[in-house]
Amino acid sequence: MLNPAAAMAVDDAEDDQLVSMSTEDIIRASRLMDNEIRVLKDELQRTNLDLESFKDKIKENQEKIKLNKQLLYLVGNIVELLEMNPEDEAEEDGANIDLDSQRKGKCVVLKTSTRQLQLGC
Incomplete structure (x- = not known):
C-alpha cells in the first residue's frame, strides 16, 4: 500500500502525463482502461461462478458423507x-x-x- 506522499506523487505524475497527451491519446487510453475494466469484470464473474460450483460440490459431498455414515441394518x-x-x-x-x-x-x-x-x- 502506498503512503500518502507516494500516492500524491503518482497522481502528480499522471496529471503531467494527461497534460502532455493529445485528445486522441486520452481517448485511446480511456478505451484501453474500459477494455481492461470489462476483462477484469468478466474474470470476476467467472471466478464467482467457479466459487459457487465448488460450494455446490462441497455441499453434495457433505450430504454423501452423511448418507455413508449411517449404519446399515443387519438382517x-x-x-x-x-x-x-x-x-x-x-x-x-x-x-x-x-x-x-x-x-x-x-x-x-x-x-x-x-x-x-x-x-x-
Whole structure:
C-alpha cells in the first residue's frame, strides 16, 4: 500500500502525463482502461461462478458423507435351532477345545445379510 506522499506523487505524475497527451491519446487510453475494466469484470464473474460450483460440490459431498455414515441394518434369518448338551459328547483333550461345543441350552444358527453364519446361545 502506498503512503500518502507516494500516492500524491503518482497522481502528480499522471496529471503531467494527461497534460502532455493529445485528445486522441486520452481517448485511446480511456478505451484501453474500459477494455481492461470489462476483462477484469468478466474474470470476476467467472471466478464467482467457479466459487459457487465448488460450494455446490462441497455441499453434495457433505450430504454423501452423511448418507455413508449411517449404519446399515443387519438382517438375519434363523437357519436352525439347536439343543446343546455338552455331556452327550465325549471329553476332549485340553489342547484344542471348541468353546461352541461347551455351551448349554438352546442355541440358534443365524444366516445374516452379509452371508455369514453366526451361532448364538
